[in-house]
Amino acid sequence: xxxxxxxxxxxxxxxxxxxxxxxxxxxxxxxxxxxxxxxxxxxxxxxxxxxxxxxxxxxxxxxxxxxxxxxxxxxxxxxxxxxxxxxxxxxxxxxxxxxxxxxxxxxxxxxxxxxxxxxxxxxxxxxxxxxxxxxxxxxxxxxxxxxxxxxxxxxxxxxxxxxxxxxxxxxxxxxxxxxxxxxxxxxxxxxxxxxxxxxxxxxxxxxxxxxxxxxxxxxxxxxxxxxxxxxxxxxxxxxxxxxxxxxxxxxxxxxxxxxxxxxxxxxxxxxxxxxxxxxxxxxxxxxxxxxxxxxxxxxxxxxxxx
Amino acid sequence: xxxxxxxxxxxxxxxxxxxxxxxxxxxxxxxxxxxxxxxxxxxxxxxxxxxxxxxxxxxxxxxxxxxxxxxxxxxxxxxxxxxxxxxxxxxxxxxxxxxxxxxxxxxxxxxxxxxxxxxxxxxxxxxxxxxxxxxxxxxxxxxxxxxxxxxxxxxxxxxxxxxxxxxxxxxxxxxxxxxxxxxxxxxxxxxxxxxxxxxxxxxxxxxxxxxxxxxxxxxxxxxxxxxxxxxxxxxxxxxxxxxxxxxxxxxxxxxxxxxxxxxxxxxxxxxxxxxxxxxxxxxxxxxxxxxxxxxxxxxxxxxxxx
Numbered sequence: 001x002x003x004x005x006x007x008x009x010x011x012x013x014x015x016x017x018x019x020x021x022x023x024x025x026x027x028x029x030x031x032x033x034x035x036x037x038x039x040x041x042x043x044x045x046x047x048x049x050x051x052x053x054x055x056x057x058x059x060x061x062x063x064x065x066x067x068x069x070x071x072x073x074x075x076x077x078x079x080x081x082x083x084x085x086x087x088x089x090x091x092x093x094x095x096x097x098x099x100x101x102x103x104x105x106x107x108x109x110x111x112x113x114x115x116x117x118x119x120x121x122x123x124x125x126x127x128x129x130x131x132x133x134x135x136x137x138x139x140x141x142x143x144x145x146x147x148x149x150x151x152x153x154x155x156x157x158x159x160x161x162x163x164x165x166x167x168x169x170x171x172x173x174x175x176x177x178x179x180x181x182x183x184x185x186x187x188x189x190x191x192x193x194x195x196x197x198x199x200x201x202x203x204x205x206x207x208x209x210x211x212x213x214x215x216x217x218x219x220x221x222x223x224x225x226x227x228x229x230x231x232x233x234x235x236x237x238x239x240x241x242x243x244x245x246x247x248x249x250x251x252x253x254x255x256x257x258x259x260x261x262x263x264x265x266x267x268x269x270x271x272x273x274x275x276x277x278x279x280x281x282x283x284x285x286x287x288x289x290x291x292x293x294x295x296x297x298x299x300x301x302x303x304x305x306x
Numbered sequence: 307x308x309x310x311x312x313x314x315x316x317x318x319x320x321x322x323x324x325x326x327x328x329x330x331x332x333x334x335x336x337x338x339x340x341x342x343x344x345x346x347x348x349x350x351x352x353x354x355x356x357x358x359x360x361x362x363x364x365x366x367x368x369x370x371x372x373x374x375x376x377x378x379x380x381x382x383x384x385x386x387x388x389x390x391x392x393x394x395x396x397x398x399x400x401x402x403x404x405x406x407x408x409x410x411x412x413x414x415x416x417x418x419x420x421x422x423x424x425x426x427x428x429x430x431x432x433x434x435x436x437x438x439x440x441x442x443x444x445x446x447x448x449x450x451x452x453x454x455x456x457x458x459x460x461x462x463x464x465x466x467x468x469x470x471x472x473x474x475x476x477x478x479x480x481x482x483x484x485x486x487x488x489x490x491x492x493x494x495x496x497x498x499x500x501x502x503x504x505x506x507x508x509x510x511x512x513x514x515x516x517x518x519x520x521x522x523x524x525x526x527x528x529x530x531x532x533x534x535x536x537x538x539x540x541x542x543x544x545x546x547x548x549x550x551x552x553x554x555x556x557x558x559x560x561x562x563x564x565x566x567x568x569x570x571x572x573x574x575x576x577x578x579x580x581x582x583x584x585x586x587x588x589x590x591x592x593x594x595x596x597x598x599x600x601x602x603x604x605x606x607x608x609x610x611x612x
Binding site: 018021022024025028029030031032033034037038039040041043044045046047048049050051052053054055056057058059061062066069070072073074076081083084087090091092093094095096097098099100217218219220254258 | 324327328330331334335336337338339340343344345346347349350351352353354355356357358359360361362363364365367368372375376378379380382387389390393396397398399400401402403404405406523524525526560564
């Protein structure tokens with residue numbers, strides 16, 4: 001056997017012990033086209049390697065990870081975004097929202113966008129019917145869109161979407177030929193908005209994929225507390241994407257996607273049949289009401305990324 | 307407007323500022339079925355959140371990340387494993403191998419398994435032809451399988467796989483009806499192994515998918531230095547998965563998958579036509595030779611995971 005084919009170890013740049021390996025991967029992004037891309041990748045590599053080293057990931061666990069990613073990739077299609085769901089249940093979506101929506105304390109806080117927004121929702125007149133066939137207990141929702149100093153914001157576009165009484169959004173029904181439980185309104189001169197819809201209920205996120213397996217392995221529930229989605233856009237203000245939560249929901253403290261902010265918890269009041277509703281009507285069934293102001297932060301110009 | 311629907315902030319467990327959010331996600335794994343799963347997920351969440359916070363990931367960048375994961379998921383199929391490739395180019399595969407293959411300094415080091423191993427390779431007699439039609443400069447490879455104390459290991463199974471002169475493995479050719487450039491041998495009483503094959507050449511990892519986009523954005527090359535894969539199994543020894551690299555390759559110091567260990571760099575000797583080969587034959591074309599010992603670590607019983 002020829003000794004020269006066994007060079008001494010630990011002296012060559014090709015020899016990558018763990019710390020040197022991590023540094024070599026970090027350095028491999030030195031020639032990146034974009035400084036921001038390099039910054040993100042270097043940080044990702046450092047934290048990814050730190051995670052793997054910390055838990056001393058076994059080869060079997062690495063294979064299990066590859067299998068999880070493969071299955072998550074394959075269940076994702078135009079109708080279902082398992083990666084967003086994964087981001088949600090790991091608190092990543094909410095973390096990104098928090099980092100990107102620092103605003104004055106008076107402004108309504110942001111929360112997760114969720115997978116059920118649809119472009120091109122129907123226009124609903126103020127005081128009109130946004131349920132459009134969605135089943136559930138009638139609920140009259142109203143409030144104002146204002147700036148942080150209380151100034152009314154007339155003409156703001158208020159997008160609303162929500163589940164029905166069975167916990168489903170319209171897009172979850174196969175073959176439904178119209179949108180329901182969603183719509184958009186424009187605020188009046190006083191910033192006011194109001195519509196009839198149905199009382200939202202708690203519902204589970206989809207559990208028949210890899211993210212469901214992860215929740216099961218963690219002993220975690222899939223439920224989201226009852227909420228209504230709002231997205232508000234108005235000239236001169238930051239876009240607001242948020243929910244209003246039902247303060248009586250048992251899942252407020254274990255939302256599967258960590259989306260609850262206490263400032264977004266509201267009171268739905270419940271009324272018997274024959275009571276006069278805020279719009280002067282007298283519904284012949286029991287109904288609920290919600291009143292909630294949506295407070296917009298002033299627009300900030302962000303400097304361009306390097 | 308009713309004040310009671312705007313509770314004071316920062317006092318409720320539902321209120322998740324960034325640090326509290328991360329802790330809430332970590333705590334959500336307290337009910338895990340397996341203590342090891344909980345340990346891995348808590349560490350993953352902590353490092354993932356630290357990465358996102360450190361770079362202050364924007365919402366657009368988060369969307370770009372979701373898009374990258376979606377594309378990586380969709381290009382992966384039974385024939386192509388883009389997740390393994392991603393793990394490789396981020397140095398994750400090599401890190402896991404390093405963590406799981408700590409062994410005596412005399413033992414041959416491990417490196418990445420790669421995507422081109424195939425079960426059921428043909429048996430090749432000692433001194434036989436492993437090229438089986440693979441094109442390239444003839445190369446006679448030989449060595450011994452020994453323990454760290456030099457004890458020969460007879461009957462060891464030596465699996466070999468390699469690219470041809472065009473940089474392709476057999477599985478990369480559509481419609482090829484037989485395996486080539488791969489096979490397995492059993493060592494003789496002296497631990498010896500030997501076969502004819504072809505000289506390996508450097509080749510690029512696949513660049514037509516998201517991982518290729520990542521390398522391009524990083525200004526990184528896709529090349530792997532020329533190498534031959536070996537997997538050695540023998541009773542009483544740890545399985546060895548490794549490569550032997552050509553010491554003259556220009557890509558030794560920028561292997562796209564960080565797989566080079568200096569102890570795995572060997573010398574391929576080159577001979578003119580008419581020279582006598584180590585097996586006593588006199589090839590009528592130029593040929594090369596490699597001699598390399600494969601040193602196995604003794605089997606260690608690992609305790610079962612909790």
